[in-house]
Amino acid sequence: MNAAFGSKPFVYARAGSTVKVYAYTDMKAAALAKALQKLDHESGRGGVLQRADDGITARLRGAGVAGRAETKAAVSTERGGRYFLQKFIRANAGVIKSDGEELAAGQRADKAAQALYASWKADFKTVEPRNVYHVVFSARAGTDARGFLRATENVLAEMVPDHKWAIAHHPETGHVHVHAMILARSESGRPLHFSKADLYDWRAAFAEKAREEGIAMVATGRMDFAASRPFNMRQAGAYERSKRDTRHSVSPTIAQRVEAKRQAAFEARTIAAYGAWISRGWQLTATMTREAIPGSQAEAGAAAFSAAVAELAAAKRSAFGSPPAPSGEGTPLSPSVKKVDTLIDLTNHVREIVSMELSPLELRRKIADVNKAFDRIDGSLSKKEDKQELAGIREEMNGLLNQRLNDVRVQAATGGTEATDTVRDGGRSLSQKEQQAKTQDRANEQNPRQPDKLAAPGSAAAKKAEQQADRVERQNRDTQRSLDDDRER
Template identity: 85%
Template sequence: SATITAALRPFTGQNDPIAVFTKVAALAVANDEDEKRRRGGGGGGGRPVPTVVAKTTRGPSHAQAIAARAGIAAGAQPAMFKVISTAGTKGAAGALLEYLGTRPDEDGKKHDIEVFTSSGLSVETPEQRRALLEEWQEDFREAFQNTNFIEVDVELSGDPGQDDLHDALNAAFGSKPFVYARAGSTVKVYAYTEMKAAALAEALQKLDHENGRSGVLQRADDGITTRLKDAGVAGRAEIKAAVSTERGGQYFLQKFIRANAGVIKSDGEELPAGQRADKAAQALYASWKSDFKTVEPRNVYHVVFSARAGTDARALLRAAENVLAEKIPDHKWAIAHHAETGHVHVHAMILARSESGRQLHFSKADLYDWRATYAEKAREEGIAMVATSRMDFAASRPFNMRQAGAYERSRRDTRYSVSPTIAERVEAKRQAVFEAKTIAAYGAGISRGWQQTATMTRAAMPGSQADAGVAAFSAAIARVAAVQSSELRTTTLSSSREGTSLSPSVEKVDTLIDLTRRIQEIMSMELSPLELRRKIADVSKAFDRIDGSLSKKEDKQELAGIREEMNGLMNERLNDVRVQAATGGTGTADTVRDEGRPLREKDQQAKTQDRANEQNPRQPDKQAAPGTVAGKKAERQADRMERQNRDTQRSLDDDRER
């Protein structure tokens, strides 16, 4: 079984990895800028892409990916940055700070170690740690109640009795409090839920611009429908509204009671017919509060910067401090090096709320940005490190600390067992084995990426052997892909001869191959932002269909990971298309005419045109001229939408904690 380490080992250490990365990155960036100018029709007079535009794309750029692959092949280590855990209470935060500031000796006795803070102080004693925690606690948020509510319409396929329907609704909504009203074959439900109502509300808003329900909304609908079916009632559930605030929850409960006759509570009692809607809603909401889930906010994050054994620990500590200073300049943090581990580990504790009141979050794109900054700061300290993507290496999916702990316990204690999936994942990751399913679906594309890297490395460093490792790794990927493809064909042929259907996993790979080819076609098309968004919506529906065909939980989880990665690539392409529209990439004449216009104005015009096209798809290329009455009206509408988006984003920042 081929491994990533074996494919790279013969070529590491032959060149200075930092020099390889720097030279390849410079050439790749120059080539990308030339390509952008060519796409723009030669306009721009050789102007570089403005920094503010370049930073709108999340995740690795094409040039960054090429340079990172070249650096890895030359011997650089991948940047390892992880969010380990969070703490919501003073006790949990105190335990985390104690973990940072103490280490056990050979006898197991704990002793204090030095912890450095964002203010430049050195904390070494229990008293100093308690004082630091008291200072941080002033910015802790209190625990809050989950106030997420949804309104659902259920279209019944049959005619279940009242008792059967009532029991099925209780099963479908997890015995959470709700009210419902039935009119013929339609059942309307207003329910408390632990789903994230803000995300559902955002998905519902997008229905105005996209065809069909998809993503989180479709999964929520399907979940309710499935639970109803399992409880013996066939029907189709659709979420019609979602709200995530206490005030909104009370208001829409009152509205539901006023709009529907014969409202029944989840305990089977019917609301009195003559009672005022506002009084009934107030009393009902008060009775529901005991069922509301209390949520501990993320007041503190525990993150770790790690590197290979033998890395200069002091240099790594300086790099980690520089990352924190750059990424979160207005957050408080504490950092310490734990010297007793095999790998070099620097642990940090971050106060989630900044001095300006902004809450820290880590999305997948954020994690890549942190890794990229970490690698950059490490290189500045002389550590050869680059930020990589799992897809570039067809690497096995990572495991978490809980899975690793369970696996280690199962090896020590025969009475304790874990699922084969967890055992395989832990072993595959530790042995750096190629992930077969990823190679089967994306091997050709991954190999092409490494071939491009070899060509770029050869051009950036002529006469050196720096490209040898890159070319060898590309060949290794191609060989494994050929083996996987052969096995897949053999399985397909065998199944056909025996007259049996393919396994779900093989069917999934076949479907993913087709979908991947479609995504590659979309990525290479010259599309407007609106056209690309519609293509992305079509891809999302295709992923939904694949997900619906899978039965195994692990297959669904794997598909979700692949889907997230593909969504990241397509959204990156969408950002690039929007940037081209914002910078006037439509020809020399347009570039000259747009000379001197602020970038913000160009970007706003592009967004305004995108929305105008959505409202009038028959005239996608017609655009109101800036300064005209129509143009000013469109810009005012765009400004309104931007303000609404900002308000929604602030609401989402709070709701992500729920």
């Protein structure tokens, strides 16, 4: 087993001709766990699960053991690892460690698992920091390779001036592409990071350097073509499997997304709503290309695409009954009018929420909906400065909403206005319930058939009354402390 698990730590227990093993391995536990979850819906153990079993079986065979390995469970978190190790020790008798030593009998499972896990930590794989980034710059076939190489050098000199890098051009492939290897840390120790916004900035800067070398290139996004949403390899694999085997199925949304993207279909509603802005952006792109590369065919292509989008947008607006797009100058490449309009609507909606008379529960739901809308807008932004500006607006709007929520909580707890302190129980407000309780108390006081009863000191009833009084006092202190915290927040 030491040969089978590559000298990694493990424990095992015999059960007849079967050996149960709990081991730390180099295999990807998250992928194995996901495959095990899907095992009930599939006909056999395929993919990553089968490869893991076959690998352990082959190493056992190489060590002279004619056995077959079968993975039963996998866990990738430290907390889960400790829990299942403890469960393994508790469920099996005569557990033996990888050094051949048997766990002491009578030892508590949690203590044994804690000690074992602590001794294993030295073998655990840690996430090493990235040392090098691999970036690929590519262009269409027929692009001037020398100019493309110079553009690559220029953009690297501009974007990472104090990082070391090396580039290589592959002339033997159909399309022109250059590989760049960039050290993750600069000479001054500054780390290099690539976010989604950073990648767009790199694409825009590279397109500008390419145009300076006479290469017709622009940095475009999905919005510039009203393209359908992309799909990932997992979604494509599931869709292909569903076509081959009726036992597998995918949602209609995934199927439509894969087919639309493969057919290069555009989003009709996006064209209808924002086609005029997309068209105007391509007109400005044609103008920019004409100034940068006079006589280029790209200018005519951008102008023709702009005209086609404008014509199609008019037809789709008629089909969907959409209002005409707002007027404006537009921007070349990735127009953001949709994002701006959506943000304006959202901020107006936040101000409406602040002016509403809502219960704390209703207001918290509104705040959650607002933050989901901000997340959607943030996901549609590509430029770093746009994301930073949105974060500032979001912080301001959340400040207004949280301040309103604190006010509503205070009013609800202290018997404030009828509109804000309504409780879902029967639709009555806190003040109505309080008034009913006072009325009931007066009725009890005036009822001669229910005279006040004083408990004798030291009796069980007296002790119970004292406990009740202490409990009420603690509740009052907790309520006051909660109100103070709300005011402080």
